[in-house]
Amino acid sequence: xxxxxxxxxxxxxxxxxxxxxxxxxxxxxxxxxxxxxxxxxxxxxxxxxxxxxxxxxxxxxxxxxxxxxxxxxxxxxxxxxxxxxxxxxxxxxxxxxxxx
Numbered sequence: 001x002x003x004x005x006x007x008x009x010x011x012x013x014x015x016x017x018x019x020x021x022x023x024x025x026x027x028x029x030x031x032x033x034x035x036x037x038x039x040x041x042x043x044x045x046x047x048x049x050x051x052x053x054x055x056x057x058x059x060x061x062x063x064x065x066x067x068x069x070x071x072x073x074x075x076x077x078x079x080x081x082x083x084x085x086x087x088x089x090x091x092x093x094x095x096x097x098x099x100x
Contacts, residue, residue: 004062006046007069008092013055016082023050031077044072057084060092 013019018026026032039045039061048059063069066089078084 004064006092006094007061007063007066008088008090009057009059009061009069009073010051010087010090011057011059011079011084012087014078014082014085017055017084019055026078026083028077028081028083032083035076039072056087066091 016027023029036045036048044061044063046060046062048057048061050057061069061072063072069089070086073079073086076084079086
């Protein structure tokens with residue numbers, strides 16, 4: 001069986017992000033949302049959302065390794081359009097979870 005790890009993915013505002021507008025007002029919002037919803041439905045994305053003060057985003061995802069995470073995220077329309085820029089992918093071990 002393939003062992004899934006948990007990763008924290010941080011993206012920053014890309015050069016084409018309009019910081020004067022909200023997340024849902026960015027160009028290609030619907031395409032990005034559809035892409036993200038598909039990854040949630042697959043069980044890849046666990047939690048995610050915008051980093052409000054800087055225009056980036058944080059995702060908590062399940063993946064085999066960093067390469068799989070990069071591969072899954074590479075076709076995000078916002079990445080292609082320069083609205084988000086992938087900054088880091090870090091393996092993460094959850095010790096505390098108040099939701100359980």
